[in-house]
Amino acid sequence: MKVAIVGCGGMGNVHALSYMNMPNVTLVGVCDVDFELAQELSMKTGAAAYHSFEAMLNETDFDVVSVTLPSFLHKEYTLKAAQAGKHVICEKPLALNLEDAAAMIQSCEQNGVHLFVGHVVRFFPEYVQMKQAIDEGKLGRVGVVHAKRIGSHPGDVKPWFKDADKSGGVIADLMIHDIDFLRWAVGDVKSVYGLNHRVNEMDYALVTLVFENGAVANLEAFWGYHGPFQTAVEIAGSKGLIRSDSQKSSSLQICKAPSSSEERRFAEVPQSPGFSSPYELELAHFIQCIREGSEPIVSANDAYKALEITMAALESVQTGKSVYLQPSPQLGEETA
Known part of the structure; x- marks a missing residue:
């Protein structure tokens, strides 16, 4: 299994070093707009360093990408990865609003790739x-x-x-x-x-x-x-x-x-x-789920639900009132 990382900050380093310990997993590329960070991680791991996700897509082949970018960039790069046919392991929170989270889940489903979220x-x-x-x-x-x-x-x-x-x-x-x-x-x-x-x-x-x-x-x-x-x-x-x-x-x-x-x-x-x-346990589990087609311990829908509660908390902070959640079907399910 070939993996790549977009975002070479603290969590990017955690993901990279975890992958290095896994059998039958090869870290082939790391990228960051701060190219110095990508180069530093490249020196630690031997993976090729890139200044952009597009360059990494064009110049190397991989199956899975870890999105370890700041939260506001999760949607943009998850959609890019999904459209390129790459499985996605995205750090939490899935997104910063429910509309973006739903779009990410939908794009991965439409492109036939897995979406995992790092609720470690x-x-x-x-x-x-x-x-x-x-x-x-x-x-x-x-x-x-x-x-x-x-x-x-x-x-x-x-x-x-x-x-x-x-x-x-x-x-x-x-x-x-x-x-x-x-x-x-x-x-x-x-x-x-x-x-x-x-x-x-x-x-x-x-x-x-x-x-x-x-x-x-x-x-x-x-x-x-x-x-x-x-x-x-x-x-x-x-x-x-x-x-x-x-x-x-x-x-x-x-x-x-x-x-x-x-x-x-x-x-x-x-x-x-x-x-x-x-x-390392989390990432190894996600890789195993891709190989076996099995259900993960934490699903993209779980991440959506956690974000839904989070958004309710933020709404309550603004209004000073309790927010009541309506029971909702799993994403992708049809409502009656």
């Missing part, structure tokens, strides 16, 4: 175990969930993150991980209420989800934290509760703002205590 939390072992505990009934009926995801502001490294029209802000870029996980683990969402405060170098959000089964989740996301990236989840049910806290593995944490002398080329990437990288 489904591949973190601690989150998989929480999902299994719920499915096996160990917690009984889920009642209340608390989840948080906080870290430094990626806009300090990549300024486009500070432009909500390009990144979607902390809800669309960061909190969407927990939105997708909880929809997968707990069920469909009935209503959404959101608060979001942005000031200077901080972007803080608090969102409450009410699920169709009656469970309630409070989600917190924060960019601007002067310390390492961290996550925590607590799920309480009628028979017990389960907790995961990425900071509990060490007894002492000293948090400070990075000094101006520290060179930071890329935004930080969440890590897992597991032996295998969740990103």
Whole structure:
């Protein structure tokens, strides 16, 4: 399987190094408008470097492309790849509005290619175990969930993150991980209420989800934290509760703002205590789905649903009111 990458920033590097560890997968091309980034990744991997996606399409042959570009460019390059007959692995969020997301899904279907979306939390072992505990009934009926995801502001490294029209802000870029996980683990969402405060170098959000089964989740996301990236989840049910806290593995944490002398080329990437990288597990799974024609753990429709909840949260932030979601069929299904 020949793969290529468009976008050689932090996630492009993660994808590239993951592919390098996979048997029977060859990374043949990497491209970025910042050609220096493409050249640096080429030196690490041996893949050819290109200054544009069009040049890479014309000069090398590949089966799959990872779209690891800023979020506002996901639609444009997914459509280009689909029209060229290439399978697409797109980083989350799928898009920054539902119309673009639907167009991406439709184009991939019409061109007979697969579309996978990098909701990588489904591949973190601690989150998989929480999902299994719920499915096996160990917690009984889920009642209340608390989840948080906080870290430094990626806009300090990549300024486009500070432009909500390009990144979607902390809800669309960061909190969407927990939105997708909880929809997968707990069920469909009935209503959404959101608060979001942005000031200077901080972007803080608090969102409450009410699920169709009656469970309630409070989600917190924060960019601007002067310390390492961290996550925590607590799920309480009628028979017990389960907790995961990425900071509990060490007894002492000293948090400070990075000094101006520290060179930071890329935004930080969440890590897992597991032996295998969740990103490598995710990408290997997507490649296997292409080879076997099997259904992925996270589908393009799942990514659309996560974005739908995200858009409801952003609407609630603007209106100050809860937003109620209407049950909708899977994309591609005909309505009666």
